[in-house]
Amino acid sequence: MGGAVSAGEDNDELIDNLKEAQYIRTELVEQAFRAIDRADYYLEEFKDNAYKDLAWKHGNIHLSAPCIYSEVMEALDLQPGLSFLNLGSGTGYLSSMVGLILGPFGVNHGVELHSDVIEYAKQKLDFFIKTSDSFDKFEFCEPSFVIGNCLEISPDCTQYDRVYCGAGVQKEHEDYMKSLLKVGGILVMPLEEKLTKITRTGPSAWETKKILAVSFAPLIQPSHTDSGKSRLVHLPPVAVRSLQDLARIAIRGTIKRIIHQEAMSKAGNGLKNPPRFKRRRVRRRRMETIVFLDKEVFASRISNPSDDNNNSEDMEEERPEEEDTKPSELKPDPPVNFLREKVLSLPLPDPLKYYLLYYREK
Numbered sequence: 001m002g003g004a005v006s007a008g009e010d011n012d013e014l015i016d017n018l019k020e021a022q023y024i025r026t027e028l029v030e031q032a033f034r035a036i037d038r039a040d041y042y043l044e045e046f047k048d049n050a051y052k053d054l055a056w057k058h059g060n061i062h063l064s065a066p067c068i069y070s071e072v073m074e075a076l077d078l079q080p081g082l083s084f085l086n087l088g089s090g091t092g093y094l095s096s097m098v099g100l101i102l103g104p105f106g107v108n109h110g111v112e113l114h115s116d117v118i119e120y121a122k123q124k125l126d127f128f129i130k131t132s133d134s135f136d137k138f139e140f141c142e143p144s145f146v147i148g149n150c151l152e153i154s155p156d157c158t159q160y161d162r163v164y165c166g167a168g169v170q171k172e173h174e175d176y177m178k179s180l181l182k183v184g185g186i187l188v189m190p191l192e193e194k195l196t197k198i199t200r201t202g203p204s205a206w207e208t209k210k211i212l213a214v215s216f217a218p219l220i221q222p223s224h225t226d227s228g229k230s231r232l233v234h235l236p237p238v239a240v241r242s243l244q245d246l247a248r249i250a251i252r253g254t255i256k257r258i259i260h261q262e263a264m265s266k267a268g269n270g271l272k273n274p275p276r277f278k279r280r281r282v283r284r285r286r287m288e289t290i291v292f293l294d295k296e297v298f299a300s301r302i303s304n305p306s307d308d309n310n311n312s313e314d315m316e317e318e319r320p321e322e323e324d325t326k327p328s329e330l331k332p333d334p335p336v337n338f339l340r341e342k343v344l345s346l347p348l349p350d351p352l353k354y355y356l357l358y359y360r361e362k
Contacts, residue, residue: 004067008051011037014066017053023070028078032097035134038066041093041124060114062090064166068195069094071211075188075197076162083107083158083238085180086143087150087189088166088219092121095143096128098162102141104249107160109235110145111153113220118145129358136339139249142358148233149222151176157235165189168216178206190216248356252339259338 005021008014015033018024024033039050043058050056056063072094078084080103086095089110099108112118125143129135150165151173159182168190169177178198181187187198188211195212222231241249343356354360 004065005053007053010051011039014038014051014053018066018070021067023067023074025074028101029070029073032073032100033066033070035100035138036093036097036128036132038063038093040127040132041091060117061120063093068212068214069097071195072164072188073097075195075211076164076186078102078162081105082161083182084109084141084162084164085160085235086110086164086166087177088112089121089143089145090117090166092125092143092145094164094166095121095145096125099141099143100134100138104139104141105241106141107238108141108143109160110143111148111150111233111235112145113147113149115147118147121145126360133335133337135358136252136337139253140358144236146233146235148231149220150233151219152222152231152233153180154232154234158238159185161185163187163189165219166216167220168218170218173219190214251356252343255339255342259342 004023005014005017008017012034015024015030018033019030024030037050039047041063042050042056043061046056046058053066055065055068076084076098078098078101080101082102083106084095084098084102086098086109089095089112092110095108095110099106102108110121112121121143122145129140129142157180160180161182162185163177163180165177165188171192174191177187177189178200181198181200183200183202185200187200189196189198193213193215194210195214197209197211199207199209201207340357343353346353346356348356
């Protein structure tokens with residue numbers, strides 16, 4: 001078994017390694033990967049493997065390798081306000097990262113075959129909203145998950161700006177996948193042993209690009225009911241946000257601006273920012289062949305000229321910007337979620353505070 005990049009000690013180091021290997025190439029994708037800790041989507045007894053560039057599977061729960069997710073995120077070319085459909089949405093890890101980029105006026109839908117995985121994904125989503133400071137640094141497009149076979153989506157469903165399929169697509173289903181896409185949209189899926197990016201340039205015009213050589217487990221074919229009919233999957237409606245929800249977005253945005261202004265005011269009064277350490281640069285590696293586990297086998301990256309200019313030499317560790325201060329004195333305080341503190345301090349009823357924080361009762 002192997003991975004495209006070295007294992008990290010934590011989520012940030014994993015992202016550093018993916019950047020060094022050129023799997024993460026844009027700032028938006030980097031921010032999304034850093035905001036969501038991959039280990040949070042593992043069962044507790046398997047978290048030691050969370051920062052390795054390996055897939056993980058336990059029962060029906062499955063996560064692809066970080067290098068695959070980063071290539072998918074980059075290929076989707078995500079922008080705020082777009083609509084996204086995740087076929088085989090699994091744990092919701094990818095959908096949540098996408099939601100950080102789409103923002104509050106995007107659309108974020110997922111279709112998953114297994115009901116237990118949908119329940120797992122909803123638990124992880126609630127955990128992220130309630131506990132992660134990263135949630136309050138972004139305007140989030142919360143994913144919605146529905147159960148069903150992604151090959152049985154109702155023909156009257158809306159089309160999407162971006163579509164990803166997380167299982168191997170048989171050639172006979174290529175046109176079906178393309179039909180889910182708006183003109184100008186992007187579809188990313190494993191097709192004929194290649195992670196493939198398809199852009200719809202017109203009603204019947206397409207551009208195709210092969211990204212990575214991969215081998216995914218194939219899509220599960222639909223099973224029909226006793227009457228011989230398929231079980232159509234009805235995706236959530238694309239609806240305009242309610243006035244109540246728009247008010248929440250506006251209030252949170254106003255509070256964030258107030259917090260920013262207060263921070264700038266304090267900085268202007270001569271308060272010095274604590275010294276920072278630059279992140280350790282890691283070894284750049286070029287992989288010719290990547291052997292993977294559980295029916296996912298990765299071969300070499302396809303035609304990446306930048307690899308030819310990168311040597312596998314160790315990069316020198318960078319020293320802290322202020323060397324005169326002892327490391328023990330530079331240890332940062334635990335992060336403070338100023339937005340949540342500010343909301344909780346407002347003279348409002350608790351249910352309204354929890355609404356502003358996106359907390360929900362089961």
